[in-house]
Amino acid sequence: MVGAGVLGLPYAMSNLGWGPGATVLVISWIVTLYTLWQMVEMHEMVPGKRFDRYHELGQHAFGEKLGLWIVVPQQLIVEVGVDIVYMVTGGKSLKKFHDLVCQDCKDIKLTYFIMIFASAHFVLSHFRNFNSICGVSLAAAVMSLSYSTIAWGAAVDKGVQPDVQYGYKAKSAAGTMLNFFAALGNVAFAYAGHNVVLEI
Template sequence: MVGAGVLGLPYAMSELGWGPGVAALAISWVMTLYTLWQMVEMHEPEPGKRLDRYHELGQYAFGEKVGLYVVVPQQLMVQIGVNIVYMVTGGTSLKKFHDTICPSCTPIRRTYFIMIFGSVHLVLSHLPSFNSVTVISVAAAVMSFSYSTIAWVASANKGVIADVQYTPRASTDVGRVFQFFSALGDVAFAYAGHNVVLEIQATIPSTPEKPSNKPMMKGVWVAYAVVFLCYFPVAIIGYWVFGNSVEDNILVSLQKPACLIAAANMFVVIHVIGSYQVFAMPLFDTVEGWLVKSRNFKPTLLLRICSRTIYVVLTCFLGCTFPFFGGLLGFFGGFAFAPTTYFLPCIIWLKIKKPKVLSLTWFINVICIVIGVALMVLAPIGALRQIILQAKDYKFYS
């Protein structure tokens, strides 16, 4: 659950302000926990039937064809978007690690560090299944908690910087509005577990006596407790210390103690190595299944090598081309994460469970849908403007 989006939360706070920022974090935490619970409960909608993929849940609710059209494009955007952002994150953190431990060394382009990070996945992407990345995933979980803790502890130890300001970053009313929209997308990006939750639950045995939703929800509660302990201190303390001068990656703002900051950046690298694979594995499964079933390719080792290598190279190329961490968070957070995380589970719940109209459950789901749709529309607008502004002065592949 804890993704690299946590590093952008202080920046989001600087665009939202104290009140709206804390409210956005809290509301997102509650809403996404609720929608994640819905997905866990709908994994087995009837005895003996398990929906092991997000698109299978969509097909069960809307029909074979409509379900695919509703879910698959959005899920693909999420998985590809996350992998592009993680390419940028991994390369940026590698560069920060290099610059921190060797400040006198010749500067190296971030593009090269992104390519180095991508080359790791040219190897790891050929692991066969989720179970193969278990060790990597455990390491990633430990790393994410570690660098989140370092981020807020180092910030608190640094203390509030001189002349700190908590006024909006933009100087114009139009700029403030667009930054507010983009920041909502930054927050949405941080809550990213829904897109692979059914694939994860599918690995848990299930019987009528011991259904899979019980142990799965225990895992969800633990995950969300860790999310709370990571997200809120990083966002609040990071903004408190740096104010509106905080970078879109909090670890870039921190300079000392050098060894600790270098370690935190390396933790980020290890974490996003694991997270990249967690989001890429279901996509590999989908693409290879489509090639074999619909395009009559033979399920050979050559097919796996070609399809997965092309995907890693593509995400690496896009990461090198558009390495705008903050803008990408907001864009994909709103455009892709809002549907699959904030309101699509609620729509499917209304379709499958059919709660009584105007009942409490019905009202809760409708409110979540309204908030999620607003987020999907507004966040990409603000983020796209931010990317355009950043691209004006950016020298590509530098």
């Protein structure tokens, strides 16, 4: 799964370092691949029945009522959190684009850009299924690959700079540890995809 979380990987790598960063990326990839494979296998584990929603899978595993109480709260927390992150990030991106394109224009609050992005999300959320928004999915995949390629291409082109400090940014052990945990969160966000795999 490729998404906007990829943009956080350079920052994560700067806080993890080459060795731990590469190790965390590979371990995250293995865990993500294995758990996604498990979910795909469970999708049709009962002959003649498909589990297209997480709560259905939870109800099959834990029972009719307990399955809902275990799965739905966790799913809501993840979905609401991801939606908030994407709306704020999308609003910031729209504002940045507006400020770059129209430097002489009146300054518009970030809140309005977040509301514009959220409105687009609201409209897209009312489409029937993923096939209805395949054009949006294609554009998102192309953009994700494009900005990833631009990021590493620009880094390779620029090369090692003589006046840049490439060590950890934090000046204290506690700061380095907190940045390390923040970087782990960035990597986890970059490997998202479980929230839609059953529906796909």
